[in-house]
Amino acid sequence: MGVFYVEAEMAILDEFQEFCVLECSACKQKKRTKDRKDFDYPKCNRKTALVPRCVFQIDLIDGTTTATASISAELGEKLLSMTAEDIFDITCTKRQSLSLDNVHQIFSNKVFQIELRKSSWGNSNSTHATLSILSYMEKEHTPQTTTDRNSKKLRPLEISEVDVIATTTAAGSSNTTPTFEPPTLTKKL
Numbered sequence: 312m313g314v315f316y317v318e319a320e321m322a323i324l325d326e327f328q329e330f331c332v333l334e335c336s337a338c339k340q341k342k343r344t345k346d347r348k349d350f351d352y353p354k355c356n357r358k359t360a361l362v363p364r365c366v367f368q369i370d371l372i373d374g375t376t377t378a379t380a381s382i383s384a385e386l387g388e389k390l391l392s393m394t395a396e397d398i399f400d401i402t403c404t405k406r407q408s409l410s411l412d413n414v415h416q417i418f419s420n421k422v423f424q425i426e427l428r429k430s431s432w433g434n435s436n437s438t439h440a441t442l443s444i445l446s447y448m449e450k451e452h453t454p455q456t457t458t459d460r461n462s463k464k465l466r467p468l469e470i471s472e473v474d475v476i477a478t479t480t481a482a483g484s485s486n487t488t489p490t491f492e493p494p495t496l497t498k499k500l
Contacts (some may be wrong), residue, residue: 365400
């Protein structure tokens with residue numbers, strides 16, 4: 312397992328995914344069911360009701376590639392602005408899709424600094440890896456200044472466009488050496 316940071320845009324491209332799972336309140340073992348009845352769990356040796364837990368996939372896009380990461384628990388609830396109970400009620404009880412308009416608005420044209428954890432496991436034939444979002448925050452960026460379309464940009468003059476004229480000041484007596492003033496730059500016409 313490793314923790315690292317990336318800067319990327321975020322999007323939920325799969326809007327029809329399940330946004331929550333049911334799990335044992337004691338051992339956190341997930342159950343593939345939509346029924347919240349009590350279950351016997353051999354892992355924790357007790358009969359308990361299942362509780363919903365927010366978990367879903369987010370796509371991270373950085374201009375060169377797209378990777379999928381999971382986001383869960385309170386971080387996912389905060390992003391969706393709903394509790395896991397609300398998500399379960401909409402997606403499982405009412406069998407409706409979640410409205411993600413507010414999430415798309417949050418993600419729109421923004422880059423985020425994202426803390427990820429990479430987990431790997433394998434068997435004799437292959438190795439698998441998953442990414443989990445641990446935290447994220449919008450990356451601060453300096454706004455680009457906009458200029459008036461009619462305004463002209465200033466540019467330095469090229470040396471070929473300038474005449475250098477040496478100027479002198481008249482001295483009061485002929486014995487004094489003339490003083491030179493800095494050259495005056497004038498634009499050639």
